[in-house]
Amino acid sequence: MDLAPFRFELAGFLAHLHHVHGQAREELALPHRWPPKHLPPSPARPRQHTHLDQRALRRMEPHVSISAAPPKAVFAAPFPPRRGWCDPAGGRWYPGACAASPRRDLGQWLTRQETALIDIGANLTHEDFARDLPAVLERAVAAGVRHIVVTGASRVGSARALDLARSHDGMLSATAGIHPHQAADYDDDADAGLRSLARDPLVRAVGETGLDYNRDLAPRDAQQHAFERQLRIAADLGMPLFLHQRDAHDDFLALLRRYRDRVPNVVVHCFTDTAGALRDYLALDCHIGITGWICDERRGLHLRELVRDIPANRLMLETDAPYLLPRTIRPTPKHRRNEPMYLREVCAQVARDRGEPVEVTAANSTAAARAFFGLG
Numbered sequence: 001m002d003l004a005p006f007r008f009e010l011a012g013f014l015a016h017l018h019h020v021h022g023q024a025r026e027e028l029a030l031p032h033r034w035p036p037k038h039l040p041p042s043p044a045r046p047r048q049h050t051h052l053d054q055r056a057l058r059r060m061e062p063h064v065s066i067s068a069a070p071p072k073a074v075f076a077a078p079f080p081p082r083r084g085w086c087d088p089a090g091g092r093w094y095p096g097a098c099a100a101s102p103r104r105d106l107g108q109w110l111t112r113q114e115t116a117l118i119d120i121g122a123n124l125t126h127e128d129f130a131r132d133l134p135a136v137l138e139r140a141v142a143a144g145v146r147h148i149v150v151t152g153a154s155r156v157g158s159a160r161a162l163d164l165a166r167s168h169d170g171m172l173s174a175t176a177g178i179h180p181h182q183a184a185d186y187d188d189d190a191d192a193g194l195r196s197l198a199r200d201p202l203v204r205a206v207g208e209t210g211l212d213y214n215r216d217l218a219p220r221d222a223q224q225h226a227f228e229r230q231l232r233i234a235a236d237l238g239m240p241l242f243l244h245q246r247d248a249h250d251d252f253l254a255l256l257r258r259y260r261d262r263v264p265n266v267v268v269h270c271f272t273d274t275a276g277a278l279r280d281y282l283a284l285d286c287h288i289g290i291t292g293w294i295c296d297e298r299r300g301l302h303l304r305e306l307v308r309d310i311p312a313n314r315l316m317l318e319t320d321a322p323y324l325l326p327r328t329i330r331p332t333p334k335h336r337r338n339e340p341m342y343l344r345e346v347c348a349q350v351a352r353d354r355g356e357p358v359e360v361t362a363a364n365s366t367a368a369a370r371a372f373f374g375l376g
């Protein structure tokens, strides 16, 4: 007997169960952590996004099947599926600790089902990728990553990110910003340069900008000055923000609050902070970017709990390559360089921690990223 169609239906129905359950959870539990936010309408964007290859973007549409007539055996699965793991390849439910989940063939499954992922932050202009970027992009596509937003983190880096996006239209887009580490270099010239880059249709967000008091590579007043000027660029152009915050939550939040209603979307990228910080960002209707930090058993454990509290339409995935190589990769690579193909590891870990099938995490995070960056 050919079980293939049955498996497909079962995986689809589990996705559906989880979706229904997730909605109920949000309705019941969210008022204290998800106050409705009534934003004024987003300012009209003074530009047309005609450069992106719309057909290529449409091919990224995730394929999550919802079955109307589930097979009877599906009721053997626990409901509601609070903690556990559905192995999409076998359609089998593994209750209990997610750590016991079978990880085998996950990447192949993502690729086979054409469930696209979007890496919302990769530093592809980093010198680590100078020699083999085409191969890196090929591996990303083979692993189901269909679009990458290249992070611009300095004046020169932002221009190079845009150049890369131009030469890979449809596959890559860019952000334009100056990282808090480089904040001491922020002057009127830099501001004008960023404004002109940000007007290009392939630049989808202002940033990376924000505050980093963890490393304090630039004086804090310079960081605040550079951050505020980039907040103003985003507000003036009506663009989303790609933000970085480490050990600077209070100052960061105070500045962000003043501009939040003047920008359409905000993502706090590589979120690693506390439950309180997460609550503050969600209350400001921010998106949350999750990296391979969550795959780190030494310092990512608190994130594994918190990631369950992020509404599905506010959660996006990123590698922050070449940094933060996920520690869950098996066999452990000999090199330390992270690259976009490993986004599937982040997706798999987030799915385990949220107790949802991996295709649901993939589809929801992709839909969130497409809406956030206006990708078709």
Ligand SMILES: [Zn+2]
Binding pocket: 208, 243, 244, 245, 269, 270
């Ligand atoms: Zn960062």
